[in-house]
Amino acid sequence: MTPKEIFLSSLTRGATTRPSVGSATSIVTTDLLEAIDIAFPDAHLDPGKMAAIAAAGHTVLGFDNVMPLFSVWQESAALGCEMDWGNSGRMPDGHPVYASIDDSVRIPQSFLSEPGCAVPLEALRILREDVGARVAVVGKVFGPWTLGYHLFGVEEFLISTILKPARVKDVMRQLIEVTVDFAEAQIAAGADAITLGDHCTRDLCSPDAYREFLAEIHQELHERICCPLILHICGDTSDRLDYIRQTGIECFHFDSKVPTDQARKLAGEKLSLMGGTSNIDIVLKGTPETIATDMAEKLQLGVDILGPECAVPLDAPHGNLRMIADVVTR
Ligand SMILES: [Zn+2]
Numbered sequence: 546m547t548p549k550e551i552f553l554s555s556l557t558r559g560a561t562t563r564p565s566v567g568s569a570t571s572i573v574t575t576d577l578l579e580a581i582d583i584a585f586p587d588a589h590l591d592p593g594k595m596a597a598i599a600a601a602g603h604t605v606l607g608f609d610n611v612m613p614l615f616s617v618w619q620e621s622a623a624l625g626c627e628m629d630w631g632n633s634g635r636m637p638d639g640h641p642v643y644a645s646i647d648d649s650v651r652i653p654q655s656f657l658s659e660p661g662c663a664v665p666l667e668a669l670r671i672l673r674e675d676v677g678a679r680v681a682v683v684g685k686v687f688g689p690w691t692l693g694y695h696l697f698g699v700e701e702f703l704i705s706t707i708l709k710p711a712r713v714k715d716v717m718r719q720l721i722e723v724t725v726d727f728a729e730a731q732i733a734a735g736a737d738a739i740t741l742g743d744h745c746t747r748d749l750c751s752p753d754a755y756r757e758f759l760a761e762i763h764q765e766l767h768e769r770i771c772c773p774l775i776l777h778i779c780g781d782t783s784d785r786l787d788y789i790r791q792t793g794i795e796c797f798h799f800d801s802k803v804p805t806d807q808a809r810k811l812a813g814e815k816l817s818l819m820g821g822t823s824n825i826d827i828v829l830k831g832t833p834e835t836i837a838t839d840m841a842e843k844l845q846l847g848v849d850i851l852g853p854e855c856a857v858p859l860d861a862p863h864g865n866l867r868m869i870a871d872v873v874t875r
Pocket of ligand 1: 777778779780854855856
């Protein structure tokens with residue numbers, strides 16, 4: 546089987562000739578950028594450079610997939626957020642567009658042509674052409690909860706979930722169209738699967754809030770986006786994994802704050818699991834021994850795609866990511 550076949554089969558817990566290794570989120574480290582002689586922030590706004598870094602996820606690190614959307618702000622930038630694109634040691638950050646949840650949301654008709662969206666779409670086309678026959682090409686979109694944080698600011702959005710829940714739901718109904726449109730454009734550009742990021746971690750969203758605001762939205766996204774979806778939520782999600790399982794989404798990219806055996810139990814037989822490896826203990830500070838032990842444990846406990854729990858720290862050594870892949874691919 547090719548790395549692509551192994552990755553895509555693992556997304557649905559299908560049979561494979563070896564375990565899969567990959568990531569739904571950024572694999573970029575400052576030393577990887579230096580090794581391939583490309584810098585941030587250029588790569589967030591230049592499709593060729595963006596694709597070249599993503600391709601290094603396979604050619605240098607040995608992962609079974611590539612994923613070019615390193616920042617969490619691409620579509621938010623296209624929706625009008627004022628951006629600080631960061632540098633090689635710092636990821637981008639943006640500013641809200643609206644001051645109040647009552648402000649009317651304007652989604653520019655041409656948002657997919659704005660650089661925030663157009664650049665990753667072109668990067669996906671390049672990746673499909675350059676490595677897509679052999680490696681799985683994964684896109685990434687954000688759900689309406691995260692888009693709400695970005696457009697209104699985290700504080701305004703979260704307070705409004707308590708004070709004006711109906712208005713928040715209206716806003717999310719509008720923003721879900723951004724998520725779907727961007728996902729469809731990514732599939733047309735060459736994505737074999739798509740990461741759906743939504744920052745509804747326990748410290749910002751209670752299990753009741755997940756059920757009230759997000760469970761149906763995530764289910765709808767699964768129904769409307771016509772490729773396998775990988776849901777990524779940071780932090781401890783053990784109190785909502787049962788709801789996530791019921792959305793029908795194919796794969797959950799989980800954080801090491803959920804113990805792996807618990808994640809497997811809560812995910813049930815059908816939902817595939819990716820990640821779960823600590824970015825601090827293993828990706829940043831791991832040794833060959835601790836990396837091998839962690840991978841063996843993840844495999845034994847039923848993780849389907851090995852790899853880091855979330856976007857890797859920029860200051861991590863990329864050699865450790867290479868070692869993660871070597872455990873299963875060599
Ligand atoms: Zn995360």
